[in-house]
Amino acid sequence: MFFYLALKRSVHVGRIGTQTIVLVLVSILLAAAFSGARINIRAETSERDLDTRLSHWQSIIESGNWNGLNIFFGHGLGSMPANYALSGAAKLEKIGTFAIDKDKSILKIVPGSDLMLTQRLEADSQGAYLLEISYQANEEVNIEVGLCRRNMIIFEFWAHGCGNIERRALPITVESESRRFIVGLTATKDGLYSLPAALTIKTTTGSAPLSIESISLLNTYGQELLRNGNFSEGLDFWFYYYDFEHLAWHIKNLYLSFAYQFGVVGSLLIFALITAAFIGFYKSEQLLSLPCAMFTAFLAGQFAxxxxxxxxxxxxxxxxxxxxxxxxxxxxTSLARRESQVNV
Structure with missing residues (x-):
């Protein structure tokens, strides 16, 4: 009897310990997932930009092709940016856009308020760099170039300074002739915890497209640091950013996102998965368990x-x-497995 009670107590303590460890680990993972800079900022500004959100959601709805097929099965995952841009709601002529002329291997940029073209490279603070851009322009275009430390994927700590930012006005070129823009750049100090270095290029003003034929960046040893600088491989190795004007790529509402991308059928399937999970917790008598509590809290946070x-x-x-x-x-799943074993 004593052995049975001791064993039962050890199992109980072990289960509590396991649940505690799981809760701590999940809390850490959730904190990492939801502590992104953009998420925190958006939560803080939700009340202030409500009007912007309502207008944005209305534009998204109007950009869709709401025929019977799309209503039931959705427009498709990731379809919103293209539909939004084609409808004209994205206002790409204001924030900037670009295209690659594959036949001529030329990058054509429509200047805007936020578009930035970058390429990651190896740079330190020990020397100077020489940037050369070969271009054609029918109108004068203002350009900003620099070597900056940027987080290439995640928005957190997205910019940690630049060596020097050069702002120049690119003169008009004669038809079918090219001009070269040459400028010296420096980089910030490179360290163990430094963000990656990147060449950044912004064209801020101008109504006519800027045609870039090639971009070159040399270090003090005359070594070329850029890859695909002549755009013969399209946009390989190049990144583009919109640091602030990002509504053209995001629906910014979970419910509208499900309806737009997955339609009635897809939304019902997601709801069915959530319902099935709670039914599983209920039938296995785990509705008041720690895993169910974590799952419920997680979903509540997501949908809020x-x-x-x-x-x-x-x-x-x-x-x-x-x-x-x-x-x-x-x-x-466990309940279904046990029931099948009982039936056998």
Whole structure:
């Protein structure tokens, strides 16, 4: 009897310890997933930009092709940016856009307020760099170039300073002739925890496209630091950013995102998955368990934030959304397995 009580007590303590460890680990993972700079900023400014959000959502709805097929099955995952741009709601002529002329290997940029072209490279603070841009322009275009430390993917700590930013006006070129823009650049100090170095190029004003034939960046040893500088491989190795004007690429509402991309059928399937998870918790008598509590809290946070943002639009938060959703199916799967064994 004593041995049985001791064993039962050890199992109980072990279960509590395991649940505590799981809760701590999940809390850390959720903190990492939801502590992104953009998420915090958006939560703080939700009230101030409500009018902007309502106008944006209306434009997204109007940009869609709401025929019977799209209503039931959605426009498709990731279809919103193209539809939004083609409808004219994105106002790309104001924020800037670009295209590659594959036949001539030329990058054509329509100047705007926020478009930035970058390429990651190896740079330090020990020497100077020589930038050369070969271009054609029918109108004068203002350009900003620099060597900056940037987080290339995630917005957090997105810019940690530049060596020097050169702002110049590119003169008009004679028809069918090219001109060269040459300027010296420096980089900020490179260290163990420094962000990657990147060449940044912005064309801020001008109504006519700027045609860039090639871009070259040399270090003090005369070594070329850029790859695909003549755009013969399209935009390979080049990144483009919109640091602030990002509504053209994001729906910013979880519910509208589901309806727009997945339609009625897809939205019902997601709802069915969530319902199945809770049914599994209920039938396996885990409705008041720690895993069910974590799952419920996670979904509540996702759908609450989803009023003014789309957590699944980010790779990190999207992964955790579906990871937790399918992970919660465990009780239902285990219950079905036990029932099948009993029936056998």
């Amino acid at each position: 934030f989803g009023i003014f943002g789309d957590p699944t639009d980010s790779a990190r938060t999207g992964m955790w959304f579906f990871f937790m959703l399918f992970g919660a199916m465990g009780p239902a």
